[in-house]
Amino acid sequence: MTVPALDVEGLRHSYGGNRLALEDVGFRVMPGAFTCLLGPNGAGKSTLFALATGLLRPTAGRVHIHGHDIMQAPGDALAHLGVVFQQPTLDLDLTVVQNLRYFAALHGIGRREADRRIEAELTRLSLFERRAEKVRALNGGHRRRVEIARALLHRPTLLLLDEPTVGLDIPARRTLIRHVHALCAEDGIAVLWATHLIDEIDPTTDHVVVLHRGRVRANGPVAAVNEETGCATVAESFDRLTAARPIAEVETAA
Numbered sequence: 001m002t003v004p005a006l007d008v009e010g011l012r013h014s015y016g017g018n019r020l021a022l023e024d025v026g027f028r029v030m031p032g033a034f035t036c037l038l039g040p041n042g043a044g045k046s047t048l049f050a051l052a053t054g055l056l057r058p059t060a061g062r063v064h065i066h067g068h069d070i071m072q073a074p075g076d077a078l079a080h081l082g083v084v085f086q087q088p089t090l091d092l093d094l095t096v097v098q099n100l101r102y103f104a105a106l107h108g109i110g111r112r113e114a115d116r117r118i119e120a121e122l123t124r125l126s127l128f129e130r131r132a133e134k135v136r137a138l139n140g141g142h143r144r145r146v147e148i149a150r151a152l153l154h155r156p157t158l159l160l161l162d163e164p165t166v167g168l169d170i171p172a173r174r175t176l177i178r179h180v181h182a183l184c185a186e187d188g189i190a191v192l193w194a195t196h197l198i199d200e201i202d203p204t205t206d207h208v209v210v211l212h213r214g215r216v217r218a219n220g221p222v223a224a225v226n227e228e229t230g231c232a233t234v235a236e237s238f239d240r241l242t243a244a245r246p247i248a249e250v251e252t253a254a
Ligand SMILES: Nc1ncnc2c1ncn2[C@@H]1O[C@H](COP(=O)(O)OP(=O)(O)OP(=O)(O)O)[C@@H](O)[C@H]1O
Pocket: 015, 020, 021, 039, 040, 041, 042, 043, 044, 045, 046, 047, 048
């Protein structure tokens, strides 16, 4: 049986107020799947990422990364996880290669092996010729690609990206999305891509998890979700699933 790259079960999180930030959230991301975590502001996407990376401890529920529980076996789980956070975290005054070597060293990857992997990842992301430039000299799209290359150096099976296209223009967004889809298709990497931008979804290949007010409202390939909602497009499904009215009311009205 194939082990899911990410397996989230019964996840619940409270920051201490009346409302739960996440309530009984469950879904899987299988190897090679590009899954969009879709949700409006405040849906719980960042909370889910913080729980999946072990930054927060859930009130209830479990997260397994490649079969390893993030709370019980964080070292094994994190070894399979690559993360690109919403806020850029590169050192602008180091070169591209210096940033990547630094990260590789943190993961205990030897210098020669690190340089081999850096060359491979930068080539794959069409950035090898920029390797000796300071990150400050790169535009936003290229910086994001460096962050993706960095997140792949320890060869994770799951890549989490939290709204990675924020601040990028349309061509840079398209290039980034194309590169990340290629990772899924070529290497079988599983991707969870958090966004609130519907046009980032490829309806022919992608899976979606629609999160709204801390709950999963839909989960599956785009066509299956559209069939479930009775909508023609993922944009309509999303509007329907995240409508201001309670979901039961929307269903009755349909
Ligand atoms: N540190 C915190 N303390 C208290 N409440 C929080 C905290 N962080 C988030 N929340 C609340 O938890 C809920 C989920 O927030 P979260 O940031 O996870 O959503 P999001 O989908 O990432 O939103 P955005 O797209 O705006 O980043 C919201 O109601 C938010 O106000």
